[in-house]
Amino acid sequence: MEKIGCAYCGSERPKEEMIRGEITFRDRNPITGKIFINKKTNWYCKDKGCAGYDQMAYEG
Numbered sequence: 001m002e003k004i005g006c007a008y009c010g011s012e013r014p015k016e017e018m019i020r021g022e023i024t025f026r027d028r029n030p031i032t033g034k035i036f037i038n039k040k041t042n043w044y045c046k047d048k049g050c051a052g053y054d055q056m057a058y059e060g
């Protein structure tokens with residue numbers, strides 16, 4: 001069975017117990033040094049709210 005690691009807590013769980021979450025965060029352009037809003041999509045635990053916690057971690 002395929003297992004996926006949670007981007008927040010690191011648990012490895014079957015795909016059915018995981019959910020995709022889109023995180024927005026501040027990033028810096030390596031060339032211009034300007035701050036911009038970036039997005040990425042990670043896998044998180046469906047039942048633990050890890051996507052929300054990870055978003056909060058990025059917001060500081």
Ligand SMILES: [Zn+2]
Nearest residue numbers: 006009045050
């Ligand atoms: Zn998790």
